[in-house]
């Protein structure tokens with residue numbers, strides 16, 4: 595479908611060149627190479643699962659700098675974070691932009707395409723919708739909920755499976771209300787799930803130890819039938835990795851209520867996990 599229609603556009607562009615020189619120069623002299631990695635890209639139908647991340651690229655292989663517009667479209671089963679990527683393109687320089695692809699929970703495994711086009715140039719990227727993986731950590735990829743999220747951070751960062759404090763910027767969460775507490779971070783579960791152990795990682799790296807940047811005073815809570823109850827309180831904490839165990843119970847939510855952090859600024863959580871035992 596895409597190929598013939600693009601050819602038609604290319605053929606039509608030639609006569610237009612006489613009428614609209616500015617457009618014609620760009621389309622006849624400039625060739626834009628489109629790239630996308632990885633291929634195929636995999637998507638898991640969970641709200642916070644770390645998947646469906648594509649890096650788009652445009653390289654102007656013509657002799658003159660130009661401005662290019664990449665059009666991005668896909669099967670309606672896929673939700674795209676953008677439908678256009680526009681950029682000034684110097685010659686022979688790769689210009690990149692991220693594209694996030696998500697699918698609703700319950701979407702059946704299948705392969706679809708994302709179609710990328712710049713003028714006459716195009717690229718089809720296969721998107722493989724995976725089955726939801728079996729998970730010991732029942733919070734992994736589920737819907738995160740927070741009192742606020744700092745603009746540089748991702749709400750899903752605390753349930754993305756990445757517990758590495760060194761990758762804090764890419765995979766952690768912190769609130770947006772500096773010096774104002776409490777802050778809450780947690781997960782809504784779709785249905786009651788039995789858990790008996792919660793593992794919490796606050797920021798704790800060589801550069802940013804928990805004793806300086808981690809959360810200090812906080813309550814770990816679970817929700818059953820709409821009511822939150824505290825399973826453990828921490829006060830004066832200076833440790834990065836914390837485990838809370840309790841008599842297993844069915845819960846539909848887990849959260850951490852932070853009353854203070856060691857820098858008295860932000861509440862930083864790298865990962866929140868929950869297990870059956």
Ligand SMILES: [Ca+2]
Nearest residue numbers: 751756765864
């Ligand atoms: Ca994380």
